[in-house]
Amino acid sequence: MKNFIFQTAGTIIHESGGTSRLGDIAAGLGMHRVFLISDPGIAGIGLLQKALAGLQNGRMEVAVFKEVMADPPESSVLEALKKAQDFEVDGVVGFGGGSSMDVAKLVAYLYHSGQTLSEIYGVGLATGKRLPLILATTTAGTGSEVTPIAIVTTGENEKKGVVAPQLLPDVALLDPELTIGLPPRVTAMTGIDAMVHAIEAYTTKMKKNPISDSLAIQGLKLLYHNIPAAMTKGDDLDARSNMLIGAMLAGQAFANAPVGAVHALAYPIGGFYHQPHGLSNALVLPHVMRFNLPAASKEYAELARELFGEQGAESDLAAGAKLISALEQLIEQVKLETRLRQVGIEAETLPKLAKAAMLQTRLLVNNPREVGYEDALQIYRDAW
Numbered sequence: 545m546k547n548f549i550f551q552t553a554g555t556i557i558h559e560s561g562g563t564s565r566l567g568d569i570a571a572g573l574g575m576h577r578v579f580l581i582s583d584p585g586i587a588g589i590g591l592l593q594k595a596l597a598g599l600q601n602g603r604m605e606v607a608v609f610k611e612v613m614a615d616p617p618e619s620s621v622l623e624a625l626k627k628a629q630d631f632e633v634d635g636v637v638g639f640g641g642g643s644s645m646d647v648a649k650l651v652a653y654l655y656h657s658g659q660t661l662s663e664i665y666g667v668g669l670a671t672g673k674r675l676p677l678i679l680a681t682t683t684a685g686t687g688s689e690v691t692p693i694a695i696v697t698t699g700e701n702e703k704k705g706v707v708a709p710q711l712l713p714d715v716a717l718l719d720p721e722l723t724i725g726l727p728p729r730v731t732a733m734t735g736i737d738a739m740v741h742a743i744e745a746y747t748t749k750m751k752k753n754p755i756s757d758s759l760a761i762q763g764l765k766l767l768y769h770n771i772p773a774a775m776t777k778g779d780d781l782d783a784r785s786n787m788l789i790g791a792m793l794a795g796q797a798f799a800n801a802p803v804g805a806v807h808a809l810a811y812p813i814g815g816f817y818h819q820p821h822g823l824s825n826a827l828v829l830p831h832v833m834r835f836n837l838p839a840a841s842k843e844y845a846e847l848a849r850e851l852f853g854e855q856g857a858e859s860d861l862a863a864g865a866k867l868i869s870a871l872e873q874l875i876e877q878v879k880l881e882t883r884l885r886q887v888g889i890e891a892e893t894l895p896k897l898a899k900a901a902m903l904q905t906r907l908l909v910n911n912p913r914e915v916g917y918e919d920a921l922q923i924y925r926d927a928w
């Protein structure tokens with residue numbers, strides 16, 4: 545018998561067009577003066593207008609911060625916080641991908657918690673309370689709308705995380721209409737990221753639990769089967785909805801059963817070469833999985849059988865290998881790069897990447913097979 549804890553967002557609303565009801569949802573949480581946080585891309589394509597209209601429907605007074613930078617630096621958080629305090633808000637709405645939602649979480653927490661950002665980096669260091677918080681996601685990837693995590697870029701290329709239950713929102717809103725305009729390449733990268741969340745949650749070593757397992761399986765199925773349609777027919781609302789739900793389920797899974805070596809080896813690619821998070825994951829995914837296969841064949845085989853049906857007498861190793869090949873094919877099918885050298889990474893820098901990956905101890909401890917420096921280097925060489 546194994547003890548476990550499972551935490552998630554207070555309420556999850558999946559509703560096509562639900563953004564028009566943002567004001568009612570905010571009123572239900574006691575908000576009157578709302579701080580709406582988003583990024584220039586979302587404002588530029590007119591999506592932010594939908595959120596504003598939805599909030600005004602509920603007669604909210606709204607101040608907008610639409611300057612969140614991708615992979616947000618500390619300055620995005622601190623600038624947003626100052627504006628929120630100047631405007632004296634009583635609730636926060638994060639509207640965007642992981643970047644905007646993570647900034648929204650931190651602003652809602654830092655507003656009157658009495659703590660500073662640098663005091664809460666790490667796990668469970670937040671001791672105060674946050675403002676009421678709604679997160680509406682416009683990408684189907686990070687699952688940030690249901691994770692107790694916020695990721696901030698510090699200095700040149702280091703990412704730090706705040707992990708605390710206070711960062712789970714009161715309401716997570718999934719409105720598939722918001723993701724209709726997500727370009728195919730972003731759909732592919734964020735979708736693969738979400739699939740990695742499901743796979744790594746399912747094979748996580750320390751906190752594997754039956755709720756996360758169920759969510760990971762269901763999330764992976766939805767993502768794997770819907771990503772091609774979401775890419776080729778961007779306005780397919782069913783495919784978009786399934787991607788959003790799949791990413792949210794995978795987010796719930798890894799929020800409670802954390803990710804491992806794929807993410808640990810992906811982070812340095814993002815850090816040093818500024819490659820998007822989902823693409824960095826895709827580049828190392830098959831190679832980390834091949835490395836893990838001897839230790840995770842049972843779990844990979846279970847996922848393969850869930851995705852492709854029962855395969856009779858096939859061994860776990862064979863079924864696991866089939867899963868890895870299928871993912872490799874999918875990454876090609878969605879037209880992402882498959883080799884590190886295709887994104888400008890030079891062979892000489894692989895040792896630097898391997899060294900940086902070894903610093904991700906928070907993630908490496910979850911991996912089903914122990915990863916040493918030489919292993920990490922070999923995985924990068926395989927991926928090069």
Ligand SMILES: NC(=O)c1ccc[n+]([C@@H]2O[C@H](COP(=O)([O-])OP(=O)(O)OC[C@H]3O[C@@H](n4cnc5c(N)ncnc54)[C@H](O)[C@@H]3O)[C@@H](O)[C@H]2O)c1
Pocket residue numbers: 583584585586589613614615616640641642643644646682683685686687688691692693694695722723724725726727730734821
């Ligand atoms: N909190 C968590 O649990 C968690 C988990 C994984 C990653 N992250 C973090 O999340 C961030 C990445 O988030 P992301 O991948 O969602 O991307 P993002 O929020 O950085 O957005 C990427 C780009 O896509 C655009 N975009 C977003 N939605 C769009 C839409 N519907 N249509 C058109 N364009 C749209 C944005 O304007 C932006 O330019 C990183 O900082 C990463 O570290 C957080």
Ligand SMILES: [Fe+2]
Pocket residue numbers: 686737738740741807821
């Ligand atoms: Fe991720």
